[in-house]
Amino acid sequence: MGIIERIKEIEAEMARTQKNKATEYHLGQLKAKIAKLRTQLLEPPKGSSGGGDGFEVTKYGHGRVALIGFPSVGKSTLLTMLTGTHSEAASYEFTTLTCIPGVIRYNDTKIQLLDLPGIIEGASEGKGRGRQVIAVAKSSDLVLMVLDASKSEGHRQILTKELEAVGLRLNKRPPQIYFKKKKTGGISFNTTAPLTRIDEKLCYQILHEYKIHNAEVLFREDATVDDFIDVIEGNRKYIKCVYVYNKIDVVGIDDVDRLARQPNSIVISCNLKLNLDRLLARMWEEMGLVRVYTKPQGQQPDFDEPFVLSADRGGCTVEDFCNHVHKTLVKDMKYALVWGRSARHYPQHCGLSHRLEDEDVVQIVKKKEREEGGRGRFKTHSNAPARIADREKKAPLKQ
Ligand SMILES: Nc1nc2c(ncn2[C@@H]2O[C@H](COP(=O)(O)OP(=O)(O)OP(=O)(O)O)[C@@H](O)[C@H]2O)c(=O)[nH]1
Ligand SMILES: [K+]
Ligand SMILES: [Mg+2]
Structure with missing residues (x-):
């Protein structure tokens, strides 16, 4: 059975399992199993040099922003508008097949904007060019998730899930959990905050699943099972994300209003050049x-x-x-x-x-001495042994 099938099987088992106090430990263990499998899935296949296919773009400027979204939401149109670099746009899906870089000049800084192929559900498992696209997203300082304002609102959740499946965490900060593997001494478990979503026993079970028998664990906040798994896996990438609803020219004002009120969201229209300056200002702000x-x-x-x-x-x-x-x-x-x-x-x-x-x-x-010519001083210093020797001859230092 392949890794993807095993993940699917465990996911099905989780869906079948009722959530209650009695099943809590079992569900936690299943979550750890899935996380381990997903990590395996991310390892590059043996014998491959990784990447290729025109996805390797050198970093440039003061920060990198990736355009991630379903096909035909207007990513390429947006890149062309914001950077002046032409990226082919058309009404059919998968117009863009590689990574196309452009540069935004804003507030005396240069920001690299990357246009990417559209991704679809299953991208994290390698559908389409999902894996390469997500790898580029991981290398970015900010993700602009481009969404079609006229399409299903579920798209935002689907894409977020795909990105999470490969270890990206959007608009989250790392969990406040200290974790360190040890050679000996067993597990030391401590908390500085009351835990309501995980307990010591469940932590031990998850560590057991990872075959970790010696470690120091300190919870500094009321973290979840998922947080704990993220900390053990250690390869998570915490990235800011702005949800960009494009094509608001084709939806009603009520919808525009609702979308604009979603958290971390901005509404635009490339066709009408609407709100693009606000998008730039927002992007700049998020880059910090x-x-x-x-x-x-x-x-x-x-x-x-x-x-x-x-x-x-x-x-x-x-x-x-x-x-x-x-x-x-x-x-x-x-x-x-x-x-x-x-x-x-x-x-x-x-x-x-x-x-x-x-x-x-x-x-x-x-420092003063350097300002007054470090070199000269250094030269004098290097003569010191000779001078001391001279003085020794005239009047010995130690009588
Ligand atoms: N109505 C409307 N159409 C738009 C807008 N922006 C882009 N489009 C159209 O949407 C279609 C897709 O645009 P693209 O820029 O190719 O979309 P993409 O996301 O790069 O697509 P892929 O590369 O195939 O993933 C084109 O026909 C664009 O003209 C907009 O603001 N409003
Ligand atoms: K397209
Ligand atoms: Mg495109």
Whole structure:
């Protein structure tokens, strides 16, 4: 029996099983079994170099956004409108067959937008180009799930399920569970919050399913069985997602209003160029990019080209900024002068751990000795042994 059939069989068993206190442990175990099988499914087939087929696009710019959606919802039309890069659009399904990159220039930053083939139910199991498309989604900083406003609202759930099946978690933060495998010592289980959705016994059973007999587990929140499995699997990717309802030109105003009120959603029409600026603003906001302008001593800040940091990826402290500018800067810095949102007063003297905010201006003040010519000083220093030897001759240091 193949992996997919085994998953289907367990899913059927779960559907047959009534949910109650008595079956809770059994259901938890089945969930762990499915998670393990799905992980197996994600391993690249033996002998394949992985990828290929025009899906490997080099990362470019300050962030990557993937367009994910059913066929013919308008992904390619949207890419063409937002980036100016042409991507073939047509009324038939699966017009796009590979990954087509474009670049959005917004707020002095460059964001890579990726058009992708449409995906369908079963994508996570390899239907169509599902697996490749989802791999690209995983490599992104933000997913724009494009939906056809005139089609079934169930599409959103179907796609979310497909993405979840391969370990993507949309608009969620990682569970607050500490988990560490050990070599010996058995399982140590602790909680700092009351647990209502999982208990110690169920945790042990799930760990048993994974053949883990030595580990440290600490629940810091009222997490679920699924959360715990996610933490054990460890390969989950937490990504933000904006649901983009396109083609609102063909639905009534009541529907538009309802869709616009869904969480994390925005309604647009490519045909009427409706709300596209709002979409860009929303995308920018979700990316959480932090532009930092440098100010050389005694000069105006350089407002032409910001250094672009990200709170989610790589961090946005003064130290992160220094590492962005030059690899030795952290070592040379005495303190930073900061103007802008993150500063309490202008300029604020800050250390390496200070968190910068979008559009801050930073001047790095270096350590005095380096400023006065590190090299010269170093040369003198290297002569020291000879000088000491000289002095020793004239008047011995130790009598
Ligand atoms: N009415 C309406 N039609 C649109 C809109 N945007 C795109 N379309 C049409 O929808 C059809 C599909 O557009 P595509 O851009 O090819 O869709 P896609 O999602 O890239 O499709 P695949 O690559 O096949 O997955 C085309 O006929 C577009 O002209 C819109 O805002 N309103
Ligand atoms: K199409
Ligand atoms: Mg397309």
